[in-house]
Amino acid sequence: MSRSLLQKQYDELMRSYLQSGAEDHLYSAQQLGKWLLRHHVAPEDVVDLHLETLERHVELPESVRISFQLLMEIMIEYGIAYREHLFLRNKQQQLESEIELAVAMQHSLLPASIPHPAALDVGVISVPSKKMSGDYYNVFPLEGQLLGIAIADIVGKGIPAALSMSMIKYAMDGLAACAREPAEMLRQLNGVVVRNIDPSMFITMAYGAYDIKTHTFRYAVAGHEPGFWYRAADNQLRDLPGSGLALGLKRDTTYEECTLRLNQGDLIILLTDGVTERKIGKHYLGREELHAYLMELISLPCQEMVDGLYRKLLNLSNHELPDDHTMIAIRRKI
Incomplete structure (x- = not known):
């Protein structure tokens, strides 16, 4: 999904939720969240996407806009830790795959009968x-x-x-x-x-x-x-x-x-x-x-x-x- 397509989908989700607040929009939000995780979208990018979309639908007070700057700084640090977590998780998965291969190799060394x-x-x-x-x-x-x-x-x-x-x-x-x-x-x-x-x-x-x-x-x-x-x-x-x-x-x-x-x-x-x-x-x-x-x-x-x-x-x-x-x-x- 391209950046423009993601913005469009998020815009539609935001508009529908602000208008009705229906529970089924929360399910759609959860599915989008899973997509963002699978594609390793950084937390600060999600905050930025949310702010841009929100500004198109409501007029934000200056204090709220400033608070998003604070949240963005927090999410940058969180995002660094998140990317490190992803890196370590991928390394762990790679290591587990190598261990499974080594286990299979080891079994082949022992007599079949x-x-x-x-x-x-x-x-x-x-x-x-x-x-x-x-x-x-x-x-x-x-x-x-x-x-x-x-x-x-x-x-x-x-x-x-x-x-x-x-x-x-x-x-x-x-x-x-x-x-x-x-x-x-x-x-x-x-x-x-x-x-x-x-x-x-x-x-x-x-x-x-x-x-x-x-x-x-x-x-x-x-x-x-x-x-x-x-x-x-x-x-x-x-x-x-x-x-x-x-x-x-x-x-x-x-x-x-x-x-x-x-x-x-x-x-x-x-x-x-x-x-x-x-x-x-x-x-x-x-x-x-x-x-x-x-x-x-x-x-x-x-x-x-x-x-x-x-x-x-x-x-x-x-x-x-x-x-x-x-x-x-x-x-x-x-």
């Missing part, structure tokens, strides 16, 4: 505390009836975490030759992380290769939250052994490789610290307490177990999720 070999029962859950997660996981087939299992926690949130996740994912794809050697995989990934992320950031990770023929799990740990190992023979849940420096802290770090052999019914659990670092009432969840909750669910199929633990912890923590919650459970069935 998880393999379920006949000899194994597999369960996975990953719930972000906010829109963007700092957790990464993958369960993928390797040659020779091996299953690669990865779980990582990127220190930090938001877009930097998403970028770091993509780096881990594509670095692992490029290091396929190391996929059967967990300690070497972490050593190579550490080199990638050291070279490519800010020194203030680091990544904790556990990576292993499960041999479906021998039911042997070889794995290495880089500063990651200890997992669990359940032995069906004695109905005991233990912490998974193994430790190492987080990725990105020190160049040329080497990692220890651990080996477990699972018997029928045995179970391994990998998780991020979002599972363990929960405030329950006035205290924080301890490993022994988490042991007890896991043992209540240990006989369930793996997916039901990880889902059930998530729901239980969420209820106990008053439905607050302070950190991303990711968990992988794998049980030998036969």
